[in-house]
Each structure stands twice: as C-alpha cells, then as structure tokens.
Amino acid sequence: MSFLTGPMHHHLxxxxxxxxxxDVLILEEPDDLYIPLVNGRASCTPLVQPGDEVKVGTKLGExxxxxxxxxxxxxxxxxxxxxxxxxAILKPTDHLHIKNDHKGTSVRAFEPFxxxxxxxxxxxxxxxxxxxxxxxxAGFPTFMKYSKPENIDLFIINxxxxxxxxxxxxxxxxxxASLMKAGxxxxxxxxxxxxxxxxxxxDKHDLIDVLNKTFAGTPIEVxxxxxIYPAGWERTLVYLLTGRRYDRLPAEAGCILNNVSxxxxxxxxxxxxxxxxxxxxxxxxxxxxxPHNVYCPVGTPSATLIKACGGYxxxxxLLIAGGPxxxxxxxxxxxxxxxxxxxxxxxxxxxxxxxxxxxxxxxTETCPSGLEPVRINQYEKIKDLDALKKLDIMSCIECxxxxxxxxxxxxxxxxxxxxxxxxxxxxxK
Amino acid sequence: MKLxxxxxxxxxxxxxxxxxxxxxxxxxxxxxxxxxxxxxxNYGASYGxxxxxxxxxxxxxSLIVDAIWAKIQKIxxxxxxxxxxxxxxxxxxxxxxxxxxxxxxLCVATVIAxxxxxxVFGGFGQNIFNPAAFGAAVIMSSFAATKSxxxxxxxxxxxTAAAYGWIMNxxxxxxxxxxxxxxxxxxxxxxxSSLGSTSAVLIAxxxxxxxxxxxxxxxxxxxxxxxxxxxTTIIGLIKGAGLWYGVFNVLAGGVMLGGVFMVTDxxxxxxxxxxxxxxxxxxxxxxVIIRLKAxxxxxxxxxxxxxxxxxxxxxxxxxxNQIKNAADFRNKTIICSALLxxxxxxxxxxxxxxxxxxxxAAPAAVEGSLGSIDFSANNVEVTEVSNDxxxxxxxxxxxxxxxxxxxxxxxxxxxxxxxVDVAKGSVVSVALDNFGDTAGIGDTATSDDxxxxxxxxxxxxxxxxxxxxxxxxxxxxxxxxxxLEAAAK
Numbered sequence: 001m002s003f004l005t006g007p008m009h010h011h012l013x014x015x016x017x018x019x020x021x022x023d024v025l026i027l028e029e030p031d032d033l034y035i036p037l038v039n040g041r042a043s044c045t046p047l048v049q050p051g052d053e054v055k056v057g058t059k060l061g062e063x064x065x066x067x068x069x070x071x072x073x074x075x076x077x078x079x080x081x082x083x084x085x086x087x088a089i090l091k092p093t094d095h096l097h098i099k100n101d102h103k104g105t106s107v108r109a110f111e112p113f114x115x116x117x118x119x120x121x122x123x124x125x126x127x128x129x130x131x132x133x134x135x136x137x138a139g140f141p142t143f144m145k146y147s148k149p150e151n152i153d154l155f156i157i158n159x160x161x162x163x164x165x166x167x168x169x170x171x172x173x174x175x176x177a178s179l180m181k182a183g184x185x186x187x188x189x190x191x192x193x194x195x196x197x198x199x200x201x202x203d204k205h206d207l208i209d210v211l212n213k214t215f216a217g218t219p220i221e222v223x224x225x226x227x228i229y230p231a232g233w234e235r236t237l238v239y240l241l242t243g244r245r246y247d248r249l250p251a252e253a254g255c256i257l258n259n260v261s262x263x264x265x266x267x268x269x270x271x272x273x274x275x276x277x278x279x280x281x282x283x284x285x286x287x288x289x290x291p292h293n294v295y296c297p298v299g300t301p302s303a304t305l306i307k308a309c310g311g312y313x314x315x316x317x318l319l320i321a322g323g324p325x326x327x328x329x330x331x332x333x334x335x336x337x338x339x340x341x342x343x344x345x346x347x348x349x350x351x352x353x354x355x356x357x358x359x360x361x362x363x364t365e366t367c368p369s370g371l372e373p374v375r376i377n378q379y380e381k382i383k384d385l386d387a388l389k390k391l392d393i394m395s396c397i398e399c400x401x402x403x404x405x406x407x408x409x410x411x412x413x414x415x416x417x418x419x420x421x422x423x424x425x426x427x428x429k
Numbered sequence: 430m431k432l433x434x435x436x437x438x439x440x441x442x443x444x445x446x447x448x449x450x451x452x453x454x455x456x457x458x459x460x461x462x463x464x465x466x467x468x469x470x471n472y473g474a475s476y477g478x479x480x481x482x483x484x485x486x487x488x489x490x491s492l493i494v495d496a497i498w499a500k501i502q503k504i505x506x507x508x509x510x511x512x513x514x515x516x517x518x519x520x521x522x523x524x525x526x527x528x529x530x531x532x533x534x535l536c537v538a539t540v541i542a543x544x545x546x547x548x549v550f551g552g553f554g555q556n557i558f559n560p561a562a563f564g565a566a567v568i569m570s571s572f573a574a575t576k577s578x579x580x581x582x583x584x585x586x587x588x589t590a591a592a593y594g595w596i597m598n599x600x601x602x603x604x605x606x607x608x609x610x611x612x613x614x615x616x617x618x619x620x621x622s623s624l625g626s627t628s629a630v631l632i633a634x635x636x637x638x639x640x641x642x643x644x645x646x647x648x649x650x651x652x653x654x655x656x657x658x659x660x661t662t663i664i665g666l667i668k669g670a671g672l673w674y675g676v677f678n679v680l681a682g683g684v685m686l687g688g689v690f691m692v693t694d695x696x697x698x699x700x701x702x703x704x705x706x707x708x709x710x711x712x713x714x715x716x717v718i719i720r721l722k723a724x725x726x727x728x729x730x731x732x733x734x735x736x737x738x739x740x741x742x743x744x745x746x747x748x749x750n751q752i753k754n755a756a757d758f759r760n761k762t763i764i765c766s767a768l769l770x771x772x773x774x775x776x777x778x779x780x781x782x783x784x785x786x787x788x789x790a791a792p793a794a795v796e797g798s799l800g801s802i803d804f805s806a807n808n809v810e811v812t813e814v815s816n817d818x819x820x821x822x823x824x825x826x827x828x829x830x831x832x833x834x835x836x837x838x839x840x841x842x843x844x845x846x847x848x849v850d851v852a853k854g855s856v857v858s859v860a861l862d863n864f865g866d867t868a869g870i871g872d873t874a875t876s877d878d879x880x881x882x883x884x885x886x887x888x889x890x891x892x893x894x895x896x897x898x899x900x901x902x903x904x905x906x907x908x909x910x911x912x913l914e915a916a917a918k
Contacts, residue, residue: 004755317430329432329439395750
C-alpha cells in the first residue's frame with residue numbers, strides 16, 4: 001500500500017541519550033505548589049477552603065460533570081487560595097495554591113485494591129475514584145474509555161514514546177515494572193480483550209528485556225515497532241500492530257489503548273493507595289544545561305524544574321511543554337506540571353530561512369493522517385472552502401510532521417491550523 | 430533571558446531545499462564532466478572545450494537573469510540568485526541539447542526559459558512548465574538554422590533510428606547498433622547524442638544518489654523509465670523486433686536523463702503519489718508516441734511539457750484523504766496508467782519499418798582538367814597491353830557505384846581498354862570490357878556515344894559526365910586519366 005500512499009511516517013533523530021540513561025533527579029519539593037483545577041478536560045470545584053490544612057493524598061477537588069477526575073494533594077501544607085495562572089495550554093486557568101510545610105504527613109486517599117479478586121465493575125469504579133486519566137498527553141478519563149467495551153480483541157499498552165527528547169515513560173517503565181504489570185493486567189481485565197500487547201520501540205533493548213521478564217506468563221505480549229514518528233499515535237500504532245484502520249475510535253478496530261504511565265499510575269494506586277500526585281518529567285534539549293528526568297510533584301512551576309537542571313544555555317530559548325513536535329512553546333515560566341505533562345523541552349531559538357514551496361510532496365508522503373498538507377496550504381491561501389472540505393483537514397492531529405519534513409522550512413502545520421480555524425468559522429456562519 | 434513563542438513543531442529535519450539543489454548541481458556536474466571527456470577524447474580538445482563553453486555561458490546567463498530580476502524586484506541580488514535556483518535550469522538545458530547548437534542560441538534560450546518559463550509565473554515553485562524543457566523547445570523551434578558546421582558528430586541513435594522508421598528486425602538492428610558499439614557501449618554512453626543524455630550508467634548512479642538523499646521521489650524515474658521499457662518491449666514483440674527493442678528505447682535519446690532530472694522536477698509534477706505515478710506513465714506513453722510517430726527525433730522533452738499541462742488536473746483528481754480514499758485512488762491510478770500505456774502501445778504498433786538506402790558516398794567531382802581530378806577512391810589499376818612508341822593500349826579497371834557504396838555481390842569493377850596516341854598524349858578510343866554497376870542507370874555512362882566523347886581528350890581537357898550516372902562516369906574518367914598518365918611516363 002505504501003507504494004501509492006508513501007510511508008506515512010518518518011524516522012526522527014530522538015536525542016534520547018541526553019537523559020535516557022541518567023539517574024532520575026528527585027526534586028526537592030518546592031515551597032509553593034499550584035495544582036491545576038483542570039484535570040484532563042474537566043474543571044474541578046475545590047473541596048478545600050483557604051487556610052485549610054491538607055496532607056499528601058487529601059482530595060482537593062472534584063469535577064462538576066461526568067468527566068469525573070478528582071484531584072489529590074501531592075504535599076502537606078496550607079491552602080492559600082485559588083489563583084488564575086497561565087496554563088500549559090496558554091489559557092488563564094484556576095490553580096489551587098498550596099504552601100508546602102515540608103512535613104510530608106500523608107493520608108490514605110483510598111485503600112489498596114486487589115484487582116484480581118474484584119469484579120470488572122469494581123475495577124472500573126476504583127479507576128474512577130482514583131482519578132486515573134490518560135497520561136500520554138490527552139488526559140482522557142480512563143474509566144470513560146473502559147465504560148462500555150465491545151468486541152475488543154486487543155488491549156494495547158503504548159510504551160512507544162515517539163516524541164524526540166522525551167524519556168520519562170522509558171525511565172518510569174524501567175523503574176516501576178511491577179506496578180506497570182499490575183496496572184496493565186487490571187486494564188486488560190477492564191478492556192475485556194483476550195490478549196494484550198505492549199508496544200515499544202525496537203531500539204530500546206534494555207526496556208524490551210525488562211518488559212519480556214515482567215510480562216512473561218501473562219496474556220500480554222511485548223511487540224516492537226520501528227523507531228519512527230508518530231509510532232505512538234493511536235491510529236499509527238493500531239495500524240502498525242494490527243494492520244487495521246478505523247474511522248473515529250480504536251474500538252472500531254477492536255483495540256483499546258492506554259499509555260504505559262497510566263498503567264504504572266493505576267498500579268501505584270492499587271498497590272500503594274497513591275493517586276497521581278507525582279510525575280516523571282523529562283527536562284531536555286540543547287537549551288538546558290544539565291538535561292535530566294526529574295521526579296516532581298504535580299503543581300511544580302516549570303521555572304523550578306529548569307533551575308534544578310542547571311538553567312538555560314542561551315539568552316533566547318523556546319520552552320516547550322512536552323516534546324518538540326506537538327508540545328507548545330510557552331513564552332513564560334509560570335505554568336506548572338500537570339498530571340498529563342511528561343516533558344519540558346528547552347531549545348535554543350534558531351531562525352530557519354524559509355524559501356518557496358517546491359511542491360516536493362514530502363509532507364504528503366509522510367503525513368500519518370494521509371492528508372496533503374501542501375494542497376491544504378495552497379487552498380488556505382486562497383480560502384477555497386469547498387476544496388478545503390474535500391481535503392479532509394479536520395483529520396489533522398497537528399503532529400507537526402509536515403513542518404518537520406519541509407525542506408523549504410515553511411510552517412506547514414500552522415497553515416493547516418489556519419485552515420481549520422477558517423473552516424470552523426465558516427461552519428458557524 | 431527571553432522565552433520566545435513559536436507555533437509547534439519546533440523541530441526541523443536537516444534537509445533543505447538549497448541542499449537538494451546542491452545535490453542536483455553535483456550530479457549535473459558529473460554528467461557534464463562525462464560529456465567533456467567523451468567529446469574531448471573522441472573528437473578533439475576543441476569539442477571538449479565547446480561543451481565547457483556552452484555550460485559556462487548558460488550558467489552565467491542564468492545568474493545574470495536572476496540578478497537583474499532580483500534588482501527589478503528590489504530584493505538582495507545574492508538572495509535572489511540563491512532562492513531562484515536557475516542555474517539548475519541552465520545546466521539541464523545545456524545537457525539536453527547537442528554540441529552543434531551555438532552558445533548564442535543556448536544563451537537566448539536560457540533567458541527565455543528562465544524569464545518566460547519561470548520568473549513571470551512567480552519564480553521558483555510557481556512555474557507550470559519544466560523550464561529546461563521549455564528552453565530546449567525554443568532552441569528546436571527557433572534556432573534550427575544556427576547549428577554550427579564546425580562541430581559535426583556522427584548521427585545520433587534517435588536520428589538514425591528515425592530513418593529506419595523506429596522499428597527494425599533483429600539482424601538490421603545488429604548492424605545498426607554496431608555503429609554505436611553495441612548496446613553495452615550505449616549503456617556506458619560512449620556515443621554522440623545530446624550532451625548529457627548518453628551515459629545510462631552514470632545517470633542511473635546519479636538517480637540512486639538523489640533517491641538515497643531523498644531529493645527525488647524514486648517512483649518517478651522508476652515508473653517513467655519502466656513504462657518506456659514496458660511499452661516499447663510490447664511494441665517490439667508485436668512487430669517482431671525482439672527483446673532488445675525495449676532496452677534500446679530506454680538507452681537511446683533522453684529517456685534516462687529526462688527520467689532522473691526532468692520528470693522528477695517537483696515544481697512541475699503532481700504532489701500526490703498516485704498523481705505522480707500517472708504523470709510518469711503519461712510522460713512515458715507520450716515519449717513513445719512522439720518518438721515513434723512524430724517528426725521529432727525524440728519525444729522526451731515534449732512529453733514532459735505536455736504532461737506539465739496536465740499537472741493541475743491530476744492534482745485535483747487526487748485531492749482528499751489518501752487513506753480514506755485509498756481504494757478509489759488505487760483504481761484511478763491503475764485505470765489511467767493502463768489506458769495511457771494501452772494507447773501508446775496501439776499507436777506505437779502502427780510503425781512501419783523503412784527500407785534504408787544508405788546515403789551514397791560522394792563520387793569525385795569531375796570538374797576542371799582531367800589530370801587535376803583526384804580519383805584515388807576509385808582504386809584504378811592499369812596494365813599496359815602494348816606500346817609501339819606511337820600508340821599504346823592499356824587495359825584498365827576501377828570501382829564504380831556498386832563497390833564504392835558496398836551495394837552487394839552482384840556489383841563488380843568496371844573495365845575498359847584505352848588506346849592512347851603517345852605523341853599527342855590524347856585518347857584514341859575507349860572500349861568497354863566489363864560493366865559492374867547498375868544496369869539501366871550506370872550504363873548510360875558507358876554507352877558508345879559516351880565513350881566516343883573521350884576521343885582526342887588530353888590530361889588538360891575537361892570531360893563530360895553523364896547526368897544520373899555520376900559514379901560510373903567518374904569510374905570511366907578515372908581509368909582514362911590513369912591510361913593517359915601511364916602513357917606520359
């Protein structure tokens with residue numbers, strides 16, 4: 001098929017060695033934490049008042065609607081109040097300000113849970129109350145994903161981590177294999193699938209060994225994928241593992257997917273009774289002096305992490321929440337690490353000389369969604385509504401491949417975003 | 430400390446458009462060096478130098494045009510030149526024309542190709558037609574008369590193949606291809622054609638390099654050259670030419686050069702992969718049709734120009750999601766490609782082999798005094814039969830039309846007996862002993878009347894030739910000259 005469509009993926013230089021084999025830096029907990037009151041997609045109402053004492057594991061907030069993902073305190077200390085701060089999606093968002101007393105007194109958020117003896121419904125209920133959400137970046141509530149699985153024949157654990165620079169999932173998996181096993185088996189039970197697969201890049205030999213040992217004797221098989229981008233995207237991963245395509249949800253292809261960090265978090269919740277309060281965060285890139293994976297509480301401001309990694313290497317940098325392909329460059333340091341963040345990429349700001357499009361079609365060959373970015377950009381310039389509709393631009397996930405691959409250094413992805421905004425605007429009229 | 434905002438992604442591949450153009454320049458230089466070597470070694474230093482002069486003048490012209498255009502557009506001249514990449518156009522244009530095109534015509538064509546083929550459309554990336562093919566079309570249509578007679582090479586494979594009607598049986602092909610050293614030598618490229626189009630091996634290596642560097646889409650040269658091969662092989666099988674026919678059609682003319690450097694021009698071919706496949710197959714189909722049925726010696730340039738016109742339509746045909754429309758696009762690709770190839774095969778299979786009469790070698794011009802004419806080509810032999818001091822009789826023989834043109838076994842030498850008056854140094858009579866040329870044509874020069882015309886002629890007299898039988902006339906005159914010279918000794 002790739003003779004007519006192109007590969008629809010591309011190998012990226014990962015720069016993973018900057019952080020992959022270094023010890024994880026355990027961050028000294030900051031004095032002030034700002035817990036985002038938006039967990040995943042749902043905003044929460046705070047359950048605590050200013051002046052309240054909180055402990056590690058205290059439930060801080062609960063969502064108002066059915067996107068039920070409660071928020072728990074990562075530290076012990078005093079609630080200062082609710083503040084609006086710039087978030088990693090560049091919107092002012094409510095954050096709960098907590099003054100850390102560094103005592104670390106904790107309270108059990110919930111009792112440890114035996115998934116093996118529990119029914120599927122009980123596991124689902126536990127996942128909901130423990131505030132589990134997709135930690136790969138999307139932040140989709142886990143219990144919703146598993147609420148009504150139908151005809152699922154493969155449960156996929158995504159340990160691909162295809163964004164360049166990021167190694168947080170890799171470090172997390174290497175260090176917490178037993179938690180991962182428990183979480184994965186619980187999710188396998190939720191998925192109703194007869195078997196599972198854990199997908200990992202073929203070049204991560206040590207992780208493959210660990211996974212093979214961990215999952216020996218379970219229905220979960222270790223599957224390797226090529227070191228390509230975006231192998232970790234749901235559609236690409238399902239296609240790589242099963243050869244199937246689907247229209248809207250992976251369930252149409254009989255698959256259900258979760259990130260490996262989600263498995264570990266669920267394992268941690270079931271075995272240790274700990275909610276998602278701490279994160280492995282990769283701080284890497286040529287813009288930071290001492291790249292590391294950092295273990296830090298949720299609510300840590302990015303400035304604290306950069307400082308812990310030696311600060312910036314240049315006067316003009318890009319601070320990116322996430323990896324360099326899909327992460328946003330944030331022009332301030334106040335945004336905090338949320339439950340779904342797993343990386344900060346700091347790059348020196350380089351100017352790229354843009355020349356005219358030579359219509360080489362590399363963006364078309366490599367687009368994982370099978371779109372024609374060059375045509376979309378052409379029609380966006382002349383605002384041809386019908387042509388844009390035909391080009392199926394809403395299938396674009398903004399993975400950034402077209403801008404990456406463009407030899408003329410054109411911001412192709414940004415052109416598609418403009419086209420999407422234009423189309424949305426026209427649809428409203 | 431400053432944190433900058435830029436839209437994602439903030440990660441770029443190392444490949445740049447300027448890098449692609451640099452790779453292309455290196456490959457085109459390699460082809461040029463081969464051309465300089467071939468012409469320099471085979472035809473002399475002046476020919477090698479000619480290739481260099483043509484290449485340099487075209488490239489300089491392109492740089493000047495870009496500089497002037499940048500000045501008009503009020504942009505930095507260096508920036509203008511480096512973002513227009515017109516030297517590539519100039520290089521390809523030089524490589525697809527022949528050595529007898531004057532550098533003046535080449536420079537004018539370069540200007541027209543770059544200005545009207547590229548810049549007026551909005552410059553690099555905006556042009557509809559392949560600018561190099563555009564320029565070559567200008568040369569073919571407007572500068573045919575400026576060909577230099579100082580740089581003459583043997584006829585190119587495409588011109589001679591056109592004389593055969595582009596189809597030959599295997600035996601004829603065998604003797605035909607030996608003038609280019611056989612298919613093996615054609616593969617290496619040691620034969621005259623357009624400057625850069627000969628060495629299939631070198632061009633294929635360039636293609637592999639460009640594909641490896643991801644500068645060109647491998648599907649284009651593979652589909653183009655492969656389709657030319659398939660279509661002509663089928664035509665060859667239909668016409669009973671043999672399997673060599675497809676190979677020959679790929680090696681001859683500009684198929685290899687066009688396939689690697691021109692069909693792959695991303696600016697003027699479609700952006701979608703199915704579109705590119707149809708584009709390449711369409712170019713191949715038209716190349717074969719134009720080559721076999723039209724008056725041009727080769728079809729590569731015009732096939733590319735014609736398919737360039739189709740590019741917007743082909744792009745439109747494959748707009749949409751390549752995954753969701755996969756089955757539809759696959760069917761369209763298969764149907765379009767099959768139709769194009771079929772039409773080409775049908776048209777191509779109507780070719781008729783032409784009887785090739787080798788062009789006769791020129792007979793010596795029988796002008797001026799008989800003693801001053803050079804008849805060395807006739808291989809005259811003279812035997813003295815008798816000489817009594819007054820009258821001498823010589824038996825002479827000489828090659829005529831048949832032997833001088835290798836017409837075959839039924840031809841032989843012409844033989845006459847010449848009687849000379851030794852004192853006067855003049856011819857008494859000429860008698861025909863054997864006639865070896867074409868009966869009904871050459872024998873008008875050996876009729877009794879014609880031979881009687883030599884009576885009384887000396888070496889200082891001029892002789893008449895018989896119109897329509899110049900070879901035989903020359904042959905007789907040569908023998909008379911030899912007899913008179915023998916008598917004078």
